[in-house]
Amino acid sequence: YTLGLATTELALHAPSQIASAMKTRANQLGFNVVISMTDNLSLSACRAAVSELMSQRVDGVLINVPLSNDNAQAIAQMCNNLPALFLDVDPQADVFKILFDPHCGAEQGVEHLLALGHQQIAVLTGPLESISARLRYEGWLQTMAKHNVKPCTVQHGDWSAASGYQQALLLLNQPERPTAILVANDQMALGVLRAAHEFGLRVPEQISVMGYDDTEDSAFFFPPLTTIKQDFRLLGHESVNRLVDDLHPQGDYRRSSLLLPTSLVERHTTA
Numbered sequence: 001y002t003l004g005l006a007t008t009e010l011a012l013h014a015p016s017q018i019a020s021a022m023k024t025r026a027n028q029l030g031f032n033v034v035i036s037m038t039d040n041l042s043l044s045a046c047r048a049a050v051s052e053l054m055s056q057r058v059d060g061v062l063i064n065v066p067l068s069n070d071n072a073q074a075i076a077q078m079c080n081n082l083p084a085l086f087l088d089v090d091p092q093a094d095v096f097k098i099l100f101d102p103h104c105g106a107e108q109g110v111e112h113l114l115a116l117g118h119q120q121i122a123v124l125t126g127p128l129e130s131i132s133a134r135l136r137y138e139g140w141l142q143t144m145a146k147h148n149v150k151p152c153t154v155q156h157g158d159w160s161a162a163s164g165y166q167q168a169l170l171l172l173n174q175p176e177r178p179t180a181i182l183v184a185n186d187q188m189a190l191g192v193l194r195a196a197h198e199f200g201l202r203v204p205e206q207i208s209v210m211g212y213d214d215t216e217d218s219a220f221f222f223p224p225l226t227t228i229k230q231d232f233r234l235l236g237h238e239s240v241n242r243l244v245d246d247l248h249p250q251g252d253y254r255r256s257s258l259l260l261p262t263s264l265v266e267r268h269t270t271a
């Protein structure tokens with residue numbers, strides 16, 4: 001078999017680690033993976049990536065591109081009889097999917113900071129065109145509201161370390177300084193750590209930073225990053241297994257979607 005992977009920007013750490021984990025699993029099973037990458041978050045870019053895979057006669061597709069419910073439906077329709085597994089959609093989306101529970105991850109981050117006594121919490125979201133960025137943001141707000149807390153500032157980045165740095169500079173320049181920053185991914189948190197350093201703020205003594213992803217390098221940031229782990233190796237393994245099961249369903253096989261848990265990894269950027 002040949003599997004197709006339509007993915008968002010592979011220069012980002014999470015999508016590249018997911019692609020790597022899929023390749024590893026596919027190789028173990030003796031399958032090939034061909035990759036097509038989108039260069040923006042539009043529906044037409046995703047359509048183009050999927051049709052490029054279809055023209056290479058793949059047997060099934062993995063779709064790691066953020067898609068709203070309507071757009072996921074549109075892509076599922078376009079795939080028609082070709083098995084398609086989605087990795088970046090709403091847990092409610094009515095498609096074949098495997099996802100980390102965004103609500104669980106957002107809740108773990110907020111509750112950790114609240115348990116440490118933080119009340120002045122700033123948030124730095126991912127790009128709001130991304131469904132996962134929106135769901136993490138919503139989860140933060142809901143969990144904070146449950147504890148009668150509101151974010152003291154909200155900024156939006158684009159997942160890159162550069163955007164984390166730039167947005168943190170804006171955030172730290174405001175008169176009311178947060179005691180903690182909730183960041184939607186580890187790469188932006190890397191930029192936040194540099195900004196805090198440039199402001200002469202000690203992490204975690206003067207400001208706490210919470211990441212999201214637990215990509216490979218996060219344990220080597222300075223200080224080592226406290227974050228929410230999404231086990232990308234497991235995601236790669238499970239997604240390939242499930243897509244392959246779907247190619248030639250046997251016995252009483254029924255296609256089943258999966259919601260994976262996230263977990264808090266406490267290192268040294270929160271106190």
Ligand code: IPT
Binds near residue numbers: 159
């Ligand atoms: C998501 C990552 O958490 C984030 O850091 C960013 O890389 C994003 O992907 C890119 O789309 S993980 C995804 C499976 C929701």
